[in-house]
Amino acid sequence: MKLKSNVLAISVLVILFGGILLSSGLGWWQTESSKEAATFTEGEFAGMPNPADIRGSYTFGDVQANFGVPAEVLAQAFQVETSDPAAFPVKELEAQYEDSAVEIGTASVRLFVALYTGLPYDLTVETSYLPDSAVQLLQTRELTAEQNDYLASHTVTLDTLAAPEAAVETAPVVEEEESDTFIRGKTTFAEVLSWGVTREQIEAVLGLPMPAENLTVIKDFVLASGLDFESVKTELQAVVDAR
Known part of the structure; x- marks a missing residue:
């Protein structure tokens, strides 16, 4: 049996939009990416949100919704002045601290x-630094000896941020062969x-x-393209390390 073209067209539209309406009604249809963090799947924290899944596209409000950390606390920690x-x-931190000798952003x-x-949180997955304002807030929390040791070598003072050359002196010592390709x-x-x-x-x-000019700074290009520099840096560093 052959269907007339107009009948066939109407049938396709009914199936298409009917499916969308059904999916929407059941909560399956989403028009924008989810801002719900992935959760741990095993262990005592199973079902709880995983901080490693925080993305640059999140706002402080999204972080608060997922992890219960007040947006005002995050703003205080990272010295963000906003009403x-x-x-x-979150990705705007990279621009705020663009003059820092070390990366302060999504990580x-x-x-x-x-x-x-x-x-x-696995401290060995990516190198993360915090401004001293954030570390001061963490001093009220219960931290392990390993976490305190990590913060001792990954804290950047506001004075250091204002003078990038000083940050190089206070940053953790990196092996020569690693620093050459970091x-x-x-x-x-x-x-x-x-x-x-x-x-x-x-x-x-x-x-x-890539931009036509090879001397373009990667971070500048990534931020101008609306990408998350921390994510790009981590993926690109893995490529560098694997060569």
Whole structure:
């Protein structure tokens, strides 16, 4: 049996929009990404939100909703001056601390939230720094000896942030061979290419073409493209380390 074209077209529309309406009614249809953090799947913290899943697209309000850390506390910790802390995007910290010799951004928020709430967090997965204002707030929490030792070498004072050259002196000592190929806030595409990483590998991490000028600073390009520098840096560093 052949269906007339107009009948077929109407049938397709009914099936398509009917499916959307049904999915929406059942809560399956979403038009925007979820801001609900992934949860731990095993152990004593099973079912609780995982700080490692905090993304740059989150606002302080999203972090509060997921982890119970007040947006005002986050603003105080990271010295964010705004009339609406809940609306402040986590990824904006990278721009606020762009003159710092060490990265303070999404990874810093993950670390702070984990230590503030007592939720598990692997300190070896990514290098995270906190401003001293955040560490002062954490002094009221119960921290392990390992966590205190980590903070002792990963705290940046406000004076240090104002003078990046001083930050180099106070930052943890890094082995020479690692520091030569470690992506920092001022690293350029040319430097990464010189380490043996190809344009194709870099563009696979970025998800978009590299700029024509190889001397472009990676962080500047990533932020201008609306990407999360902490995430890009972590993925690109893995490519560098694996070459």
